[in-house]
Each structure stands twice: as structure tokens, then as C-alpha cells.
Amino acid sequence: MSTAKLFDLTGKTAMVTGGGSGLGRIMALALAEAGANVAVCSRRLEVCEKVVQEIEVLGRQALALALDVTDPESVRQGVDKVISHFGKVEILINSSGTVYETPATEMPLKQWLEMIDTNVTGTFLMCQALGRHMIENEYGKIINISSSIGFKGTDPEAVDSVGYTTSKGAVMTLTKDLAVKWGRHGLTVNSIAPGVFQTGMNNPEIPGTLVQKAGPIIASQVPVRRLGEDNDIAGAVLYFASAASDYCTGQILVVDGGLGAK
Ligand SMILES: NC(=O)c1ccc[n+]([C@@H]2O[C@H](COP(=O)([O-])OP(=O)(O)OC[C@H]3O[C@@H](n4cnc5c(N)ncnc54)[C@H](OP(=O)(O)O)[C@@H]3O)[C@@H](O)[C@H]2O)c1
Numbered sequence: 001m002s003t004a005k006l007f008d009l010t011g012k013t014a015m016v017t018g019g020g021s022g023l024g025r026i027m028a029l030a031l032a033e034a035g036a037n038v039a040v041c042s043r044r045l046e047v048c049e050k051v052v053q054e055i056e057v058l059g060r061q062a063l064a065l066a067l068d069v070t071d072p073e074s075v076r077q078g079v080d081k082v083i084s085h086f087g088k089v090e091i092l093i094n095s096s097g098t099v100y101e102t103p104a105t106e107m108p109l110k111q112w113l114e115m116i117d118t119n120v121t122g123t124f125l126m127c128q129a130l131g132r133h134m135i136e137n138e139y140g141k142i143i144n145i146s147s148s149i150g151f152k153g154t155d156p157e158a159v160d161s162v163g164y165t166t167s168k169g170a171v172m173t174l175t176k177d178l179a180v181k182w183g184r185h186g187l188t189v190n191s192i193a194p195g196v197f198q199t200g201m202n203n204p205e206i207p208g209t210l211v212q213k214a215g216p217i218i219a220s221q222v223p224v225r226r227l228g229e230d231n232d233i234a235g236a237v238l239y240f241a242s243a244a245s246d247y248c249t250g251q252i253l254v255v256d257g258g259l260g261a262k
Contacts, residue, residue, distance in 0.1 A: 008034065010035030012241075014031045014092070016040055020050070021042070022200020028051055030234035031091065031241060038060065039082040039085070048066070049064040065078050065082070092141070093145070099164045100163065101159065101160045111163060119164070120170045131187065134182075139186045141187070148254050150165055158214070175189050180250060192236045218259075223259065228255060232255050
């Protein structure tokens, strides 16, 4: 296969949770640019519809749907709808996620559960629902978005969310375990662990986000001296979504400008 073909997604279909905003939107557009048709889902249908319009401009087919990853019935219906619309789904990106910042001693159970439900259970339910379909077809590429702060402890001044860091660590273990269990069925299951990206839940215009609080300080500590940008996540997702990564599974690709290497 030629090197260009390795990354070509023509004829493939991807489903992207959280695809209506932030990193999910950027990854949905990157997959479409590489040739894939894309189903874009999250709870807010209207934001997904906007991304579908952007994908259609690229000449690909796209479908927007409202889906709550914490609700097994919503996941089942959404996955069934995407499979019946496109016939086959080869790529799943789990980008849905949520964060609440509250000191560990004060964190209400409701916040903890919402982060675990969305970030861990939601990722599992999507992997399970589309995993069955992919196993039947003996082919699938699953990419779970974790976080560079899911590896270890984080100073409360940076991100004060024990529920979030715990959930992202769990996403990494879920990824590795499914990779081992499903490799024999033709699936790869990998994770991207982004560092600090100036988008989505790190929007510099939203008070209290990490980038709004300390964007320039963080950028000055990152070895490559900047925050994450669109192309950084696009390149990572294309690797895991394409034939380029066929011999790579159960891996966590940290995209953090080298911060975790310090
Ligand atoms: N930006 C960063 O610096 C950064 C760093 C590390 C990791 N991450 C991870 O990257 C992923 C995307 O985050 P982002 O920065 O792009 O923020 P974002 O724009 O807020 O994306 C989160 C997405 O999750 C969706 N979502 C939340 N709860 C959901 C639910 N119950 N069911 C379905 N969808 C749900 C939201 O859409 P609805 O509200 O419409 O449901 C939204 O599209 C997250 O997993 C996040 O933890 C981000």
C-alpha cells in the first residue's frame, strides 16, 4: 500500500461522540477530509447539525443525531440509526466528556457520578454497542479520548477535579483491556491523551477554564512552547483511524507538546 493510501479513509464511516464541539468537531472534520463519511452526535442536536453542514461542504455524507452517552437506550437507538443509515461503521471516536472543578474534600457525589457516567460509562457503552457491530464485520478502529492528566496527580491550582482525573485514567485502562480482548476480532482500540488544547472545555473565553486562568503560563512550560492546536489532534486521530495503525493497539498517544516528558 502506498503511504498516501495508508491514511486514506475513502468509503469508511466514522461515528464521533461529542462531535458538535471542540476536539470532537476538529476530529470529525479531519476524518471527513481524509475521505470518511461521519455521524456526529451529542445531546445538542443543533451543534451537531452545524458540523454536518461543514462536512457536507467537503463532499462527504454526514448525519447529525442527538445522543446521550450515559443512557444505554439512547446509545442503542443512536448506534442502530447510524448503522442502518450508512450500512457499516468502521471508526468510533469517543470524545464526549465533562468536567467539574471542586476540591476533593468538597466534591458533591452528583458531580463525581456525572464525570464517571459521561467519561467512563459513556465511553464503555459506545464501545460495547459499536464493538458488537465491528466484531461481526471483523474490522474496527476505536479511539477513546482520555487526557494527559489521567496518568497521575495534578496540582489543585491547575485542575482541581479528582473525578475527572480518575475518569480519564479509567478510560486508558478500558482502552487497553478492550484492545486485548478484541484484537483477535480485527479491532484496534487506542486512546489519545491530549494535553492543553485551547478549545472546547478549555475555551479561553470561558471564565474558570484552565486556558483562561493560565494559558500563557502553561504554554511557557510546554517544551514546544505553545498550547495544542487543531492539526495536532487531527494528525493523531488520522493515525489511529487509518490502516497506518493496524499493528498498534492498546496504546495511549500523548499529544501534549512534551509536557509529560518533563
Ligand atoms: N480541550 C482540552 O484541552 C482537553 C484536554 C484533554 C482532554 N480533553 C478531552 O477531549 C474531549 C473533548 O473535550 P473538548 O475540550 O472538546 O470540550 P467540549 O467541546 O466541551 O466537548 C465535550 C463534548 O461532550 C459532549 N457531551 C457531554 N456530555 C455528553 C453526554 N452525556 N452525551 C453525549 N455527549 C456529551 C458535549 O456535547 P453536548 O453538550 O451537546 O452533549 C461536547 O460536545 C473530552 O473527553 C475531554 O475530556 C480535552
